[in-house]
Amino acid sequence: MTEFELIKQYFASQTEHRADVRIGIGDDTALVNLPAGHELAITTDTLVAGVHFPIETHAYDIGYKSLAVNLSDLAAMGASPAWVTLAITLPNADENWIQDFCNGFFTLANRYQVQLIGGDLTHGPLSITVQALGHVQTRQALLRSAAQPGDLIYVTGTLGDAGMGLAIAEKRQPVQDQDVRSYLLSRLNRPEPRVLIGTALLKIANSAIDISDGLVADLSHILKASKVGAKINVDALPLSPELIQTLKHEDAVQMALTSGDDYELCFTVPPNKAAALETELTNMPCRITCIGSITNSPTLDLHNKDGKPYHGSLTGYQHF
Ligand code: ADP
Numbered sequence: 001m002t003e004f005e006l007i008k009q010y011f012a013s014q015t016e017h018r019a020d021v022r023i024g025i026g027d028d029t030a031l032v033n034l035p036a037g038h039e040l041a042i043t044t045d046t047l048v049a050g051v052h053f054p055i056e057t058h059a060y061d062i063g064y065k066s067l068a069v070n071l072s073d074l075a076a077m078g079a080s081p082a083w084v085t086l087a088i089t090l091p092n093a094d095e096n097w098i099q100d101f102c103n104g105f106f107t108l109a110n111r112y113q114v115q116l117i118g119g120d121l122t123h124g125p126l127s128i129t130v131q132a133l134g135h136v137q138t139r140q141a142l143l144r145s146a147a148q149p150g151d152l153i154y155v156t157g158t159l160g161d162a163g164m165g166l167a168i169a170e171k172r173q174p175v176q177d178q179d180v181r182s183y184l185l186s187r188l189n190r191p192e193p194r195v196l197i198g199t200a201l202l203k204i205a206n207s208a209i210d211i212s213d214g215l216v217a218d219l220s221h222i223l224k225a226s227k228v229g230a231k232i233n234v235d236a237l238p239l240s241p242e243l244i245q246t247l248k249h250e251d252a253v254q255m256a257l258t259s260g261d262d263y264e265l266c267f268t269v270p271p272n273k274a275a276a277l278e279t280e281l282t283n284m285p286c287r288i289t290c291i292g293s294i295t296n297s298p299t300l301d302l303h304n305k306d307g308k309p310y311h312g313s314l315t316g317y318q319h320f
């Protein structure tokens with residue numbers, strides 16, 4: 001197949017068609033309509049084989065995750081995802097591979113009514129660049145820089161699972177139980193971007209970030225941008241039963257604090273909006289957990305439930 005035939009057959013085959021897309025794939029640019037009173041939210045991420053995912057990762061998972069990490073960034077701003085472009089560099093035109101990639105990509109895109117509106121296809125070492133575009137009401141987006149002392153700090157879902165999934169994928173950690181193994185691998189390969197939670201947090205949260213590099217690293221971005229500190233109770237960190245079953249407790253906690261790729265949201269909420277948050281999130285697909293609060297002093301204080309300082313390493317998980 002030629003480049004154009006591949007585009008037509010696979011990349012232009014999405015079933016989702018948004019009313020706000022006037023021109024999608026096929027012209028020199030796409031043309032879309034931004035709703036009145038909204039700002040455009042734009043993010044991009046590149047995934048390189050062997051760097052951002054193990055070389056043997058399944059094409060479906062690469063397609064899924066290359067979009068998921070971008071939708072997660074939009075969610076962290078409270079933006080509604082709408083459009084996406086895809087620049088893909090392939091070592092060869094393996095149609096089975098492309099079909100699987102598109103299945104993963106479009107499964108997630110359709111779930112959130114995101115339309116692929118353009119891209120590029122080139123020959124070379126496998127690399128995928130996705131740009132996701134969304135919209136959010138003017139001046140309502142959740143910024144890293146707006147956390148306030150006294151805010152409660154929450155995270156969605158559970159932490160550390162994807163880090164454990166990577167340890168399994170890289171054969172650093174044998175896990176015998178097949179259900180546990182496949183849960184942890186799916187948390188690595190198919191993270192659920194917290195799109196609905198992100199938009200539900202508008203007008204409730206003061207600040208938000210998505211956890212791509214690990215809780216401590218990403219929360220620190222909020223603290224720095226907002227010129228505040230935080231107190232975190234490490235015993236409150238949400239850990240999955242699968243992670244608890246796989247690691248010693250102290251290692252699970254360290255994984256939850258430092259390992260990346262979970263794509264959960266970390267956000268801060270003023271105490272007088274905590275009740276509104278509970279109401280808003282009763283219909284949401286995942287749990288949220290309060291893990292601490294924002295402080296005036298410019299430090300990150302990690303302690304256990306008895307108030308004793310946390311002494312584990314924070315330099316990433318090196319045990320295997
Ligand atoms: P141009 O040469 O004008 O950049 P191309 O010939 O590269 O256009 O692409 C033709 C059309 O197909 C464009 O609308 C482009 O956005 C789209 N396209 C190319 N590659 C992809 C892809 N991998 N996924 C989706 N759309 C693509």
Ligand code: MG
Nearest residue numbers: 119120121122
């Ligand atoms: Mg081109």
